[in-house]
Amino acid sequence: MVGIKEVAEKAGVSVTTVSRVMNNRGYIGDKTRKKVEDAIKELDYSPNQIARTLLKNQSYLIGLIVPELSHPFFSELIHWIEEYASRKNYKIIICNSLQNAQKEADYLTMLRENRADGIIMCSHTLEIEEYKKINIPIVTFDRIISSSIPYVASDNYHGGELAAQHLIEKGCKNLLHISGPLEFDMLSNRRADAFQLTCSRHKVNWEVLEGANIEATYADNWRFIDENLKASLSNYDGIFCSNDLMAYTLVTYARHMDIQIPEELKVMGYDYHSFTRMLQEPKLTTIKQPIEHLGKSLSRTLIKQIESKDPDHNIQPTIYDIDLVIGNTT
Amino acid sequence: MVGIKEVAEKAGVSVTTVSRVMNNRGYIGDKTRKKVEDAIKELDYSPNQIARTLLKNQSYLIGLIVPELSHPFFSELIHWIEEYASRKNYKIIICNSLQNAQKEADYLTMLRENRADGIIMCSHTLEIEEYKKINIPIVTFDRIISSSIPYVASDNYHGGELAAQHLIEKGCKNLLHISGPLEFDMLSNRRADAFQLTCSRHKVNWEVLEGANIEATYADNWRFIDENLKASLSNYDGIFCSNDLMAYTLVTYARHMDIQIPEELKVMGYDYHSFTRMLQEPKLTTIKQPIEHLGKSLSRTLIKQIESKDPDHNIQPTIYDIDLVIGNTT
């Protein structure tokens, strides 16, 4: 591929002059500019950004690590992350961790070696120390890593509260929450906290069951329900699932067991991503995450951090409120 | 960030020696190796891949251009593209064209300037000439650009044929095909070709209506059906949609019009991606694309092309067969 040298040669000027024309810097005579532009066109010259990156130490590259990119929630989140980033001229390298700690660590190493300008972490399988030591601007989704690393999240506590309140208002007396895995200290765990507290406050029976995993298919969810709830399902009159896919599975499972939804059992989900919006029957009652805001905010927060001279400036967390979407399952 | 020079200084050797230790090249004494490794560890040295890329002219970067990354078909395709590529140590830059020609052209320029090793094109809004002149290894999905550019696709013709045959076998006499936009010469247009031919061969009435767009939401599809088929819907007893989302919308629309599915109208989709697999009611009859094979094959074909010395070697197209998945809408 032709470089700036060939262009300079063809135009009969120095490489400095070509660089000047390309970047509109310094004085350039009209005739010289013309000569250079002609040479660029004729040789179909394309400036080598790699060389620029090396010199300037700025790659305009953002690493995006997600637990599963084909999950409807994350694919939608990625959409908005990319939308904002591309408008600001940043590129996104997509890293699919599959919740595998080794893969996640490898991706971090790769991003560091390739001098990514920043990292958006939506997957959290490593210890906090691992993230702290990579020394690249980071913003996390749904997890607090340290006070110097900003995070973006929706108001999970409020989400859990709204869900419990809604079920209670609808008359439920025996509630169950099927939560995500609680082992890592993620902010989505606040849904379970709020759920418990709200139930207790209203003197309503409650239980929590861990089992709503991101990577689970319909069949996985079905199996989980069948193994853990087959016998006890009729004990509950309201179930709040930590994601819509589990809620959907539960609704069809319950119907299959001849339990009337919502009369005998009310079911709520969480997310309201493209799958749920598309779904017409049932229309799930769920908590809507502001995915567009979350995605854009992740990009915005990271880029602001990258471009601010003062590294400790603006590391405020951003928390978006959620909405209750009422369907016909409650 | 520390460079190889600082490491060399700390270890009391030359940069060449450090480079040798890193890459296991040439002779290195045990004591020297130890000194270097200690220095690397102590300084937390991370080799700069950008510099390597500049020198070797190999970025291990693949540009992936898709029309809409949050669409269930493409997000699943991306999953498998990434899966294969990451195993071969390639990185994926994700480019969401949104079917916008300007955005697509900008992405191509960006990938060229960043010296991507190759490009996977799943979005096709530009003229063929534009793709030919970028001079980077390309593989396309679902479109033939030139005889020197390999493509991967599923057997769209067979898909259209199977769909028509199935509806005919089920007794349909008046068929409609809601196709994708036919303006660009994409291989998915073969579905419409095969549909027409198969109908004609079996002496069955048929029509084709363009309107199944990738970016369409449920509401968009509903509006399309309402505007174009409201009056004529009862004229048909079988409709083959070019994607599952349109088929799903159509099923709910028809039911809303009190048309019995499948008794009065049989509906088929195309894709069988995660949304359709998750969906329990209706269970769509559809044509299953082998998304995993398609994604891996896109990566494999591109990487083979990148790594082969002979640039004209192995530009065979790859075509995967499809399957009929029978649900309860036919």
Next chain:
DNA sequence: TAACTGTGTGAAATCGTTTAATATATGCTA
């Protein structure tokens, strides 16, 4: 006329690696 200002251009250093060419020391063989 000397100093200054505005305009236009080029040589060379720099970013962080790899690698070909070269140097040096050691031990072995003829």
Next chain:
DNA sequence: TAGCATATATTAAACGATTTCACACAGTTA
């Protein structure tokens, strides 16, 4: 003792851009 293979480490050029500094020339000002 020269010749040679082996082992180890270094020097310097290269990759393709940007940028600092230097310089040349023309016109203006004091």
